[in-house]
Amino acid sequence: MTKVQLNAVRKQFGGFVAIENIDLEIASGELVALLGPSGCGKTTTLRMIAGLERPSGGAILFDDQDVSEQPVQDRNVGMVFQRYALFPHMTVEKNVAFGLSVRGTPRAEIADRLEEMLDVVQLGQFRHRFPAQLSGGQMQRVAIARTLITKPSVLMMDEPLANLDTKLRGEMRRFIRDLQQRFGITTIFVTHDQVEAMELADRVAVIFDGHLAQYDAPDRLYRQPANLDVADFMGATNIVPAAMKADDLAETGVGAIRVAPRPGFGAGENVQVMLRSEAIDLMITQPTQGGVPGKVVARDFFGASVNYTVDCGAHRITVTEQARRLVEVDTPVWLDIDPDRVWLLAS
Amino acid sequence: MSVSSSIASRSGAQERMTARERRTRFWQMVQLVPIMAILVLLFGGALVLAILQSLGFAPWFGVNTFPDFSYFGALWGSSTFWVSLGLTLYYATVSTVIALILGILLALALVKTFPSKTFYKYLYKLPLMIPYTVGIALAVLMLSNGGMLSRLAAFFGLIDDPAQFPQILKTHYGWGIIAVYVWKQTPFITLAVYAVLLGIGRETEEAAAILGANRRTIFFRVTLPQILPGVVSSTLICFAFNVGAFEAPFILGGGFPDTLPVVAWRYFNDADYTLQLQGMATVVSIGLVAGVILFGYLAAYRRYERRMGRN
Ligand SMILES: Nc1ncnc2c1ncn2[C@@H]1O[C@H](COP(=O)(O)OP(=O)(O)OP(=O)(O)O)[C@@H](O)[C@H]1O
Ligand SMILES: [Mg+2]
Numbered sequence: 001m002t003k004v005q006l007n008a009v010r011k012q013f014g015g016f017v018a019i020e021n022i023d024l025e026i027a028s029g030e031l032v033a034l035l036g037p038s039g040c041g042k043t044t045t046l047r048m049i050a051g052l053e054r055p056s057g058g059a060i061l062f063d064d065q066d067v068s069e070q071p072v073q074d075r076n077v078g079m080v081f082q083r084y085a086l087f088p089h090m091t092v093e094k095n096v097a098f099g100l101s102v103r104g105t106p107r108a109e110i111a112d113r114l115e116e117m118l119d120v121v122q123l124g125q126f127r128h129r130f131p132a133q134l135s136g137g138q139m140q141r142v143a144i145a146r147t148l149i150t151k152p153s154v155l156m157m158d159e160p161l162a163n164l165d166t167k168l169r170g171e172m173r174r175f176i177r178d179l180q181q182r183f184g185i186t187t188i189f190v191t192h193d194q195v196e197a198m199e200l201a202d203r204v205a206v207i208f209d210g211h212l213a214q215y216d217a218p219d220r221l222y223r224q225p226a227n228l229d230v231a232d233f234m235g236a237t238n239i240v241p242a243a244m245k246a247d248d249l250a251e252t253g254v255g256a257i258r259v260a261p262r263p264g265f266g267a268g269e270n271v272q273v274m275l276r277s278e279a280i281d282l283m284i285t286q287p288t289q290g291g292v293p294g295k296v297v298a299r300d301f302f303g304a305s306v307n308y309t310v311d312c313g314a315h316r317i318t319v320t321e322q323a324r325r326l327v328e329v330d331t332p333v334w335l336d337i338d339p340d341r342v343w344l345l346a347s
Numbered sequence: 348m349s350v351s352s353s354i355a356s357r358s359g360a361q362e363r364m365t366a367r368e369r370r371t372r373f374w375q376m377v378q379l380v381p382i383m384a385i386l387v388l389l390f391g392g393a394l395v396l397a398i399l400q401s402l403g404f405a406p407w408f409g410v411n412t413f414p415d416f417s418y419f420g421a422l423w424g425s426s427t428f429w430v431s432l433g434l435t436l437y438y439a440t441v442s443t444v445i446a447l448i449l450g451i452l453l454a455l456a457l458v459k460t461f462p463s464k465t466f467y468k469y470l471y472k473l474p475l476m477i478p479y480t481v482g483i484a485l486a487v488l489m490l491s492n493g494g495m496l497s498r499l500a501a502f503f504g505l506i507d508d509p510a511q512f513p514q515i516l517k518t519h520y521g522w523g524i525i526a527v528y529v530w531k532q533t534p535f536i537t538l539a540v541y542a543v544l545l546g547i548g549r550e551t552e553e554a555a556a557i558l559g560a561n562r563r564t565i566f567f568r569v570t571l572p573q574i575l576p577g578v579v580s581s582t583l584i585c586f587a588f589n590v591g592a593f594e595a596p597f598i599l600g601g602g603f604p605d606t607l608p609v610v611a612w613r614y615f616n617d618a619d620y621t622l623q624l625q626g627m628a629t630v631v632s633i634g635l636v637a638g639v640i641l642f643g644y645l646a647a648y649r650r651y652e653r654r655m656g657r658n
Contacts, residue, residue: 052553079557085550089572089655102568130655150558188356336359 002062002153002186004049009058010029011044011210020046020210021058026203028063031180031187035194037233041210042190043082046156049188051052051075061287062154078152078185082159084143086131092142093118093127099150109332113149133151137168144176148183155180157189161196173200180317194234198222223276224343231274237318238275241347243274244268248339252291252316258298258339265344272345277343282308283329291334292317299329310335371549394634401627408620418628430637437607438521438596439589442528449529450536453579455570457537458544474535481531481600482527490515490523516599523599528589536581543577544570572655579648583641590637607633 004026011019026032034042038221047053049060051072059066060174067075087095096117100110118124123140131139140160145156160176161169177200180187191197197204198218206213206221225231231239242250247261250273257273265271283291296314306326308319309334317335327333405414414573422428453471457464473480489495498510506512516523547570555569571578596606605613614626 036644052557072553073561075557076559077557079554081550081554085554087551087555087569090539097569098555098560102555102558102560102564146554146558174557 001028003064004154004186004188005061005064006045006049007061009045010056011041011053011058012050012056018210019048019055022207022210022212024187024212024215025125026186028186029184031189031200031202032162032179033197033204034188034207034301034317035189035192035197035204035233036207036213037192040207042192042207043158045207045309046079046158046188046190050077050079050156051175052079071277075154076152077154077156078147078150078315080140080143080147080155080157080160082190084131084139084328086139086142088131091128091130092123092134095142096123096145096149099146102151117145117149117256120148120270128307130304135161137172138166138171141175141338144179147180147186151183151346152185152255155185155187157187159190159192159194161191165203169196180219206233208233223341225274225345228272228345231343235269236274237277238280238315239345240275240315242271242273244271244344250342254294254312254317257292257337257342258290259342259344262344265346272347274345275317275337276341277318278345279338280317280319280337281336282310282319283336284331286334287336291336293332293334295331296327296329296331302327308333361652363649371653386505397627397631397634398473401631402625405624408623410621410624416623419632422625422628422632428607428610430604430630431610432606432632434519434521434600435590435596435608436595436636437631438524438606439586441521441588442532442589443516443527445525446529446532446536446585447578447582448506449533451540451574453537453572454535454540454544457541465490471534472536473534474531475538477531479527479531479592479594482531483595486516486527487598488522511593519601521596521600523597527591527599528585532585532588536578539577539581540574543574547573555580566585575651579644583644585643586644587637587644590640591633 002058006022006024007021008020008021010017010021010322020125022045024032028112034045036042044053048055051067051070057066059068061067061073087098090098091108093114097110097114100113105113106273115124118127121144122140123138123145126134126138131142134142140163144157144160157176161172164172168321171249173196176189177186186281189200198221201218203215203217204224205215208229213220216224216226221230222234225234225236228239240252240254242252242257244265244267245251245256246267247265250257250259250271252273259273286293292312292316294310297311297316298309300307300309301323304323305320308321308327319335349424354404401418403410403412405411446500457468457471485495491497492512492514493509497506497509500506500512501509515526551569551573552565555565560568593608593610593612597609597612600606600609604610611626611629611633614622614629
């Protein structure tokens with residue numbers, strides 16, 4: 001149970017600035033995802049919190065205590081490496097017990113906690129195997145068990161699911177979430193997969209080029225991204241330029257759209273309008289009021305859902321809906337857009 | 348097909364083999380033929396000749412008392428042989444151990460980042476490119492009475508006269524010999540260990556540190572077991588070379604009793620050419636001793652690897 005704070009933390013490698021003044025506060029027991037494209041500084045941030053890398057500036061605080069000067073060994077953190085970093089010359093058992101044995105825990109206690117831990121990660125039957133004799137998912141569970149057995153106050157995971165197949169990924173996500181809730185450990189995990197971040201995390205920190213772009217709960221991040229880059233990274237498809245006619249009316253290339261007012265986006269401003277594809281209703285008949293006319297030009301069927309590409313004149317708009325019905329290509333349609341689900345972004 | 352896989356499969360040889368397995372085994376053997384031919388003809392042939400000669404078979408000298416164990420008997424019966432053997436093993440072991448410790452320390456330092464690392468990476472390899480003889484000459488220049496060190500010591504007033512400098516060369520402690528071996532072989536071991544260290548990366552060490560291990564524990568429980576293959580192969584080569592090396596103990600050694608290679612050389616160089624056979628017996632003895640030690644070393648390492656679950 002530890003609160004982690006980063007105050008204006010910077011990291012420079014020679015002349016290259018990897019992390020630029022990041023402020024981040026992670027509440028005790030919270031599960032936070034660091035999300036961002038490759039090379040944005042996620043691993044570097046984790047390594048600084050762990051103590052493997054020394055910040056070039058700023059301070060890192062655990063429960064309001066500055067730990068910048070504290071060596072790795074004394075921080076009582078846990079880290080699951082992207083490539084697991086298991087000890088290849090030790091069995092599963094030895095790997096898992098390593099943390100306790102170097103801390104001089106009595107043998108009997110090690111044995112007890114080892115049993116308990118192997119049980120949690122369901123590795124009992126593999127206890128005498130070497131890492132090279134395990135599958136990716138099993139290795140990862142060893143890496144997690146090896147870390148959790150030391151009861152770290154902060155748990156870090158660097159792309160823990162990157163090397164797993166889709167099915168195993170889903171299982172491991174649930175497994176990690178369960179463990180985290182059961183032990184209540186402050187957890188920070190790195191990913192470049194926004195779906196994974198949203199599914200697992202209480203809050204997501206989006207990092208671009210060493211800058212913190214947004215730090216919010218998953219639904220806010222998805223519906224109300226702070227800027228165009230975040231919107232783009234979160235998979236927004238329909239972003240069109242517009243001019244504000246009134247606080248709640250935006251004039252776009254496809255006609256006027258009713259929007260929920262947002263402070264700072266008054267009449268006369270040039271903005272970008274984000275329309276989430278699943279928040280648009282596709283109508284076969286013209287709605288009584290509003291409705292953007294268009295024509296279906298493409299249909300992508302995914303089984304449970306369908307994506308329609310609708311040509312609305314100046315822009316093509318993507319609409320996602322449940323595959324309860326199928327609308328044929330070339331059908332004239334109207335788009336009904338819920339003003340509360342339209343998000344305004346600065347140009 | 349690697350040698351280790353054929354060793355590993357030997358344990359299962361008693362189990363019944365299918366026809367296909369037998370055919371695979373046969374092709375493995377066929378593929379080994381060229382290398383085996385070279386090994387048998389070049390090395391095996393010379394070895395057989397040496398053994399024959401040491402057992403009294405040398406018609407080209409007009410000697411043929413084969414099989415005659417008297418040369419070995421005379422050799423092994425004299426106490427100086429055992430002193431020579433002891434000296435040979437002492438120089439070889441001490442210099443290998445020192446070179447190993449220095450080599451590991453150097454390799455560990457080289458994986459860290461520090462200013463002008465590239466320069467040091469070239470510098471440490473320098474002795475590898477300089478012949479042993481030059482190293483021996485350097486040792487004479489630096490370490491002998493009247494050498495650089497003694498003159499410097501005298502210059503700084505540590506001793507009154509260069510001649511008072513403690514005798515480093517030409518003693519049975521062999522510090523000169525050991526210095527030359529260490530000077531030449533530390534870079535070699537560094538190179539081997541450094542390559543292995545680069546291969547294993549820093550992540551397991553970092554993981555150990557996060558789990559609470561201090562530097563000492565990390566080295567002995569995480570790093571060392573992983574670099575052991577490099578350690579074993581490089582020390583094996585150095586030790587084998589040191590046991591058989593001739594120039595350094597000949598020039599820098601303490602004289603009678605000499606190391607075994609020097610003893611053999613003296614026999615070969617004797618005007619009485621029948622002593623050649625005595626020399627061959629010495630050479631074969633060196634081979635036997637080195638073979639037994641290296642085999643024991645490898646067997647111990649194999650046992651360790653088995654215990655680690657590697658095959
Ligand atoms: N030791 C180092 N020396 C120099 N530059 C480094 C070092 N470590 C990282 N960098 C640079 O810092 C930047 C951030 O690296 P980091 O490993 O944190 O990225 P990341 O967000 O984890 O990316 P990925 O998703 O690909 O793992 C990169 O541009 C990288 O090249
Ligand atoms: Mg990374």
